[in-house]
Amino acid sequence: MDVAIVGSVALDSIETPNGSVERALGGSATYASIAASYFASAGVVGVVGGDFSKKHIAALRRRGVDLEGLEIIPDGKTFFWRGRYEPNLNDRTTLETQLNVFETFSPKMPASYCQRPFLLLGNIHPELQMRVLDQVRRPRLVLCDTMNLWIETALEPLRRLLRRVDILCVNDSEARQLSGKVSVPAAAESLLASGPKRVIVKRGDHGCSIYGRRGFFSIPACPVRRPVDPTGAGDTFAGGFLGYLASQGRVDDATLRQALVVGSVMASFCVEAFSVTGILRLNRADVVSRCRELHRAALFQPIRLGRWLA
Amino acid sequence: MDVAIVGSVALDSIETPNGSVERALGGSATYASIAASYFASAGVVGVVGGDFSKKHIAALRRRGVDLEGLEIIPDGKTFFWRGRYEPNLNDRTTLETQLNVFETFSPKMPASYCQRPFLLLGNIHPELQMRVLDQVRRPRLVLCDTMNLWIETALEPLRRLLRRVDILCVNDSEARQLSGKVSVPAAAESLLASGPKRVIVKRGDHGCSIYGRRGFFSIPACPVRRPVDPTGAGDTFAGGFLGYLASQGRVDDATLRQALVVGSVMASFCVEAFSVTGILRLNRADVVSRCRELHRAALFQPIRLGRWLA
Numbered sequence: 001m002d003v004a005i006v007g008s009v010a011l012d013s014i015e016t017p018n019g020s021v022e023r024a025l026g027g028s029a030t031y032a033s034i035a036a037s038y039f040a041s042a043g044v045v046g047v048v049g050g051d052f053s054k055k056h057i058a059a060l061r062r063r064g065v066d067l068e069g070l071e072i073i074p075d076g077k078t079f080f081w082r083g084r085y086e087p088n089l090n091d092r093t094t095l096e097t098q099l100n101v102f103e104t105f106s107p108k109m110p111a112s113y114c115q116r117p118f119l120l121l122g123n124i125h126p127e128l129q130m131r132v133l134d135q136v137r138r139p140r141l142v143l144c145d146t147m148n149l150w151i152e153t154a155l156e157p158l159r160r161l162l163r164r165v166d167i168l169c170v171n172d173s174e175a176r177q178l179s180g181k182v183s184v185p186a187a188a189e190s191l192l193a194s195g196p197k198r199v200i201v202k203r204g205d206h207g208c209s210i211y212g213r214r215g216f217f218s219i220p221a222c223p224v225r226r227p228v229d230p231t232g233a234g235d236t237f238a239g240g241f242l243g244y245l246a247s248q249g250r251v252d253d254a255t256l257r258q259a260l261v262v263g264s265v266m267a268s269f270c271v272e273a274f275s276v277t278g279i280l281r282l283n284r285a286d287v288v289s290r291c292r293e294l295h296r297a298a299l300f301q302p303i304r305l306g307r308w309l310a
Numbered sequence: 311m312d313v314a315i316v317g318s319v320a321l322d323s324i325e326t327p328n329g330s331v332e333r334a335l336g337g338s339a340t341y342a343s344i345a346a347s348y349f350a351s352a353g354v355v356g357v358v359g360g361d362f363s364k365k366h367i368a369a370l371r372r373r374g375v376d377l378e379g380l381e382i383i384p385d386g387k388t389f390f391w392r393g394r395y396e397p398n399l400n401d402r403t404t405l406e407t408q409l410n411v412f413e414t415f416s417p418k419m420p421a422s423y424c425q426r427p428f429l430l431l432g433n434i435h436p437e438l439q440m441r442v443l444d445q446v447r448r449p450r451l452v453l454c455d456t457m458n459l460w461i462e463t464a465l466e467p468l469r470r471l472l473r474r475v476d477i478l479c480v481n482d483s484e485a486r487q488l489s490g491k492v493s494v495p496a497a498a499e500s501l502l503a504s505g506p507k508r509v510i511v512k513r514g515d516h517g518c519s520i521y522g523r524r525g526f527f528s529i530p531a532c533p534v535r536r537p538v539d540p541t542g543a544g545d546t547f548a549g550g551f552l553g554y555l556a557s558q559g560r561v562d563d564a565t566l567r568q569a570l571v572v573g574s575v576m577a578s579f580c581v582e583a584f585s586v587t588g589i590l591r592l593n594r595a596d597v598v599s600r601c602r603e604l605h606r607a608a609l610f611q612p613i614r615l616g617r618w619l620a
Contacts, residue, residue: 217610261613299527305598
């Protein structure tokens with residue numbers, strides 16, 4: 001089954017302790033659609049300017065990403081972000097943001113996308129995410145990503161949006177911020193009460209969890225010995241997660257658990273190189289091998305307590 | 311089999327957003343021995359002053375903790391710590407530390423303890439941990455806990471100690487600090503090269519991992535909806551971990567994985583109440599039920615990728 005992905009398509013200038021890149025391919029829809037494209041047909045809804053190089057378009061096309069929904073504004077400039085990561089690769093500073101063509105962007109779903117049963121509302125303003133939702137008829141599953149910026153500046157539209165999505169995908173600090181709860185389990189419980197049927201909590205290099213009304217499931221992160229650039233890891237996770245679900249055509253508990261593993265594995269490839277380089281040319285064997293590594297790392301036998309000294 | 315535990319026995323005054331306690335029972339050996347005592351006979355090596363109330367001694371005795379190695383210095387005062395936790399319950403400020411009888415403490419293993427095959431070097435100065443190690447003959451397993459304070463102020467003795475322990479137990483930031491590596495897997499690899507056969511990395515409310523030369527194993531944390539006081543959670547984890555191993559009399563890979571689960575479950579009870587209240591009166595059914603919850607939360611089916619769109 002097919003996936004439609006709305007989000008940013010961007011040019012990123014990134015500095016990390018391991019080096020830097022200038023005006024590299026980035027954006028939430030870019031990372032997510034590349035990750036999803038290995039498992040399902042992925043169509044992007046986004047906007048770029050005339051400065052968006054043909055090379056980038058070609059790279060996405062080669063990956064099989066459907067660009068019918070990518071608007072090109074020839075006399076506009078592509079969304080640009082410049083950021084610098086601290087040595088811990090977790091904390092980052094935004095040095096420059098140019099919204100450019102994104103300032104007036106209004107996402108338009110091509111008619112052919114409206115039948116795609118899996119919809120990823122990538123990390124953009126919640127009002128824009130809502131406009132996409134208004135254009136589709138009952139998708140099978142809507143996954144919504146967001147970030148601290150929208151929690152701080154667009155809380156009301158975000159809350160309205162949450163009532164209409166199936167799965168919310170946030171990191172642990174966003175989960176706490178959005179719910180006002182200190183503990184992640186309490187935050188997840190509160191977020192589940194606000195609309196979504198499930199909440200995914202990303203825990204960076206500690207792994208991730210999915211919470212539902214009847215319980216939770218957690219996996220460790222795929223070990224990355226030499227992380228290079230964490231940009232886009234969350235988007236890659238979301239794209240891999242939804243792409244795998246679409247490929248299975250099922251959204252039961254067991255498949256959701258597997259999708260979390262696949263998303264996590266895809267994200268581990270993402271952080272191993274700058275921009276999208278780590279995920280542009282993956283082969284099946286590498287992905288399968290990391291899924292197996294995670295399976296081995298998470299497996300334990302039920303505990304049978306012997307004596308109990310009361 | 312039996313466990314010997316060296317560490318601090320202390321009085322703690324703790325403030326958290328959920329309340330406070332004054333001169334409550336605390337210390338690394340206290341938490342660890344209580345946790346271990348449900349699974350194995352646990353003997354403490356430590357020191358207290360004349361101000362250490364009979365009530366505390368009685369509470370430990372009722373729990374079956376062997377206090378033969380607890381030195382009481384009638385005209386001395388017990389180690390005292392006062393701290394305050396931030397609303398996130400992760401960051402804390404030490405407001406007061408009185409070493410008191412700990413200033414001149416030199417641990418002495420009672421002859422009866424020297425045969426205990428499982429030894430926990432709880433979180434105290436590495437020179438003191440070393441002195442304990444010098445008094446025992448080839449224990450089956452030595453688990454060593456430490457903290458940022460010793461990494462900063464006693465790095466050399468700590469490094470010497472690491473060559474003589476089987477398992478090192480640290481949290482993720484200590485693992486990074488001690489190894490100088492950014493990523494936890496790289497940190498674990500480096501620490502494994504410095505002596506211990508295994509390294510446990512505690513990740514707070516994200517779970518924990520154990521790294522060995524042939525791979526790693528990770529589990530999520532046991533969900534705690536309303537954490538009250540995280541003091542002693544790491545010590546409780548270590549005590550539960552080693553106590554379970556001792557009860558099984560095996561230290562193979564499968565048993566180590568189960569021990570990590572048991573340690574994590576014990577720690578979840580610890581943070582639900584101030585001081586040791588959460589772990590003093592546990593029943594078997596509650597512990598078994600949380601172990602099962604973790605098992606359900608970590609279980610997934612091997613991933614079989616369907617189509618792969620190269």
